[in-house]
Amino acid sequence: MKRLSRKHGEILASRTLAITAEAKRLKESGEDVVTFASGEPDFDAPQAVQQAAIERIREGGIGYTAAAGIPKLREAVSRKFARDNQLEYELDDIVVSSGAKQCLYNALQVLCEPGDEVLIPRPYWVSYPEMVKAAGATPVFIDLHKGAAGIEADALSAAITERTKALILNTPNNPSGRVFTKAELEAIGKVVEEQDLYVLSDEIYEHLIYEGRHISFASLSKALKARTITINGVSKAYAMTGWRIGYAGAPQPIASRMAALQSHSTSNPNTIAQHAALAALESGSDAVENMRQAFDERRKVMLDVLGDVEALEWQVPKGAFYLFVDIGAFRSHPRFAKADEYSTAFAADLLQRERIAAIPGVAFGCDDYLRLSYATSLERVQVGMDRFTHYIEKLEKK
Numbered sequence: 001m002k003r004l005s006r007k008h009g010e011i012l013a014s015r016t017l018a019i020t021a022e023a024k025r026l027k028e029s030g031e032d033v034v035t036f037a038s039g040e041p042d043f044d045a046p047q048a049v050q051q052a053a054i055e056r057i058r059e060g061g062i063g064y065t066a067a068a069g070i071p072k073l074r075e076a077v078s079r080k081f082a083r084d085n086q087l088e089y090e091l092d093d094i095v096v097s098s099g100a101k102q103c104l105y106n107a108l109q110v111l112c113e114p115g116d117e118v119l120i121p122r123p124y125w126v127s128y129p130e131m132v133k134a135a136g137a138t139p140v141f142i143d144l145h146k147g148a149a150g151i152e153a154d155a156l157s158a159a160i161t162e163r164t165k166a167l168i169l170n171t172p173n174n175p176s177g178r179v180f181t182k183a184e185l186e187a188i189g190k191v192v193e194e195q196d197l198y199v200l201s202d203e204i205y206e207h208l209i210y211e212g213r214h215i216s217f218a219s220l221s222k223a224l225k226a227r228t229i230t231i232n233g234v235s236k237a238y239a240m241t242g243w244r245i246g247y248a249g250a251p252q253p254i255a256s257r258m259a260a261l262q263s264h265s266t267s268n269p270n271t272i273a274q275h276a277a278l279a280a281l282e283s284g285s286d287a288v289e290n291m292r293q294a295f296d297e298r299r300k301v302m303l304d305v306l307g308d309v310e311a312l313e314w315q316v317p318k319g320a321f322y323l324f325v326d327i328g329a330f331r332s333h334p335r336f337a338k339a340d341e342y343s344t345a346f347a348a349d350l351l352q353r354e355r356i357a358a359i360p361g362v363a364f365g366c367d368d369y370l371r372l373s374y375a376t377s378l379e380r381v382q383v384g385m386d387r388f389t390h391y392i393e394k395l396e397k398k
């Protein structure tokens with residue numbers, strides 16, 4: 001038989017699945033598992049969103065829509081970009097997709113061809129490298145986790161070759177919670193312009209910031225906007241992960257090509273969810289703010305507890321809902337010395353002994369780290385952190 005496509009043969013299945021599947025199995029067998037593994041808010045979508053979806057179903061007429069999304073939703077996205085990000089996007093510059101994930105996928109397919117390189121700061125969100133590969137291009141990593149204050153212009157420049165096509169930026173960052181400052185983004189912008197790169201700016205955690213403020217990369221200048229695809233969505237801000245609505249603002253002809261590609265793959269994102277997303281974008285900021293405050297309270301509890309644990313290092317997360325902890329101190333512990341992937345073995349051991357599910361850092365390109373998500377109730381955060389410190393204390397004793 002003829003061989004299957006090489007480019008998709010190299011795509012890895014999600015590395016987070018093994019731990020979450022085992023945690024689920026333990027829970028179902030009655031075990032008391034604390035889940036620090038979640039990548040989604042533990043809240044419900046706002047009432048106005050639920051109501052809009054129900055009304056839409058009752059009204060009927062849920063047919064196909066324009067592939068790039070209903071004009072009313074794209075108008076609302078355009079207003080949102082102007083209001084929150086000081087960005088002017090025309091209706092035709094906006095493409096609504098089945099999650100920010102599809103926006104990223106469409107953009108990379110449109111930008112890249114075989115031989116191209118795409119720069120990805122590490123730690124990175126798990127899907128970026130695989131999406132780059134799916135577009136036939138090669139991911140090239142820039143290290144940020146070892147205390148680097150920013151993507152220093154030098155590190156970025158050093159990674160650029162004549163094949164470099166684009167840079168993926170993610171602020172606030174999953175998994176580190178880092179929020180890029182305006183000065184850091186401006187330094188990146190300078191290199192991007194000089195080196196003629198495109199930027200995919202993933203801003204999905206925009207509304208979940210506890211320290212600092214969000215700056216949209218494209219808002220820095222007209223010249224940068226002309227080479228940036230701004231990607232966002234309703235999953236994290238409105239607790240609508242399963243509704244699958246994301247959106248992108250992009251210069252022409254990138255937006256048109258993304259819409260054309262989508263028209264031949266998934267077509268329009270779910271019509272009911274589009275109407276619900278419209279309600280979300282117009283629902284004001286109360287629900288988002290309540291959720292942000294709840295996350296912040298949990299973040300502080302986690303940081304307080306970790307403050308007493310000397311063996312671990314971390315950078316204070318300023319956004320998103322994750323804490324990325326450096327567990328490198330235990331790499332040579334006899335329990336893990338022979339493991340192929342240290343962080344995977346650490347996470348599996350933590351789940352077996354203390355019933356805590358967390359995501360191994362290797363999924364984000366950093367095998368010395370563990371990602372703890374605080375998208376779980378304050379009470380469970382407290383229980384989990386008690387168990388976590390207990391686990392670390394025991395490891396220290398060998």
Ligand SMILES: Cc1ncc(COP(=O)(O)O)c(C=O)c1O
Binds near residue numbers: 102
């Ligand atoms: C950094 C980042 N970008 C994009 C996404 C995908 O979001 P969506 O649910 O809109 O596809 C996620 C989801 O975990 C994420 O963490």
